[in-house]
Amino acid sequence: MSSLAAIFLAEATLIFASPTPAPAPAAIPTAAPAGTTAQPASRPASRPSAGQPGGRPEDVRASVIIAYRLGENELTVEEFWQITNPSDRNVEASDLTVLLPARARVPALDESTSDFEVSDDRSSILGRRPLLAGQATHIGARYFQPLTVDTADIRRTFPFTVNALRIIVEHVPGITVTSAHRHEDRISDMGGSKFAVFDFGALAAGEALAYQVTGVPAKTVWPRYLALFVAIGILGWMIYSLMRPVAKHDQTLSVEGPLSPRARKDQILRALEVLERDRGEDKISEKRYERRHAELMTELALVLREIEIAKGHHAGHGSHSV
Secondary structure, three states: OOHHHHHHHHHHHHHOOOOOOOOOOOOOOOOOOOOOOOOOOOOOOOOOOOOEOOOOHHHOEEEEEEEEEEOOOEEEEEEEEEEEOOOOEOEOHHHOOEEOOOOOEEEEEOOOOOOEEEOOOOOEEEEOOOEOOOOEEEEEEEEEEEOEOOEEEEEEEOOOEEEEEEEEEEOOOOOEEEEOOOEEEEEEEEOOEEEEEEEEOOEOOOOEEEEEEEOOOOOOOHHHHHHHHHHHHHHHHHHHHHHOOOOHHHHHHHOOOOOOHHHHHHHHHHHHHHHHHHHHOOOOOHHHHHHHHHHHHHHHHHHHHHHHHHHHHHHHHHHHOO
């Protein structure tokens, strides 16, 4: 389970207890057959009953959380749908299709989602089996949403009656969600990280919702390219140093301790490699990465200059002694 999925489960307790849910159809009372014990008028959603055929998508109720995490020129999106069928009719699998946003890339479902699957064209999530009367299920999905400059334009059509919709965005100053639909926003601390939370009201089955995620800061790749060019330059310098003849006055440089310039240079290069790996695995923030990368590059430049000065000193000493 991902970190955002864990947040979903914590948030679900609040959103699924929304004070203004869409009304569920009234239960139809039936007489108990002779010689049997009358059953309760309603059943828990997690214990399906033998319902009637003919259920429709609007019979299904859903509470939805959509969370956005900032990436490089795209958003990482995770969705959690809590789905119930409070009616007395079974809804066929063909009526349980959830369309993904346009341009959504690499959609995948979490391992706990067993009643749904991703379509072959990767554009939607399909039901695998009917949703019986009184039954509950869920969808956990993840995909990537490309950005246009600093904005993601998103339009969703919800196939079911949505009791509550919550959009969560990793909090960065200036980022916001705008929509013609009425909503409330706040900043919340979840799992030690800050998120902007946007709560929408109920939506009817088949209703479209358009919104924009704006103010997304671009995560540039120039620090990676700079590190690559520096590494190539250092590699070329090392190859040149290994291929050129070693004079007697240069042999003193080969005797090095752990604090020698060349030893420190190797340590800095290893630290840069670890830093790039940590950034790729999202172990450090972009701000901390840039600060540490700048520090290491400054140290590397000083060490390389120290090595060149030492070489010049030994070369000059050798020329005077001739």
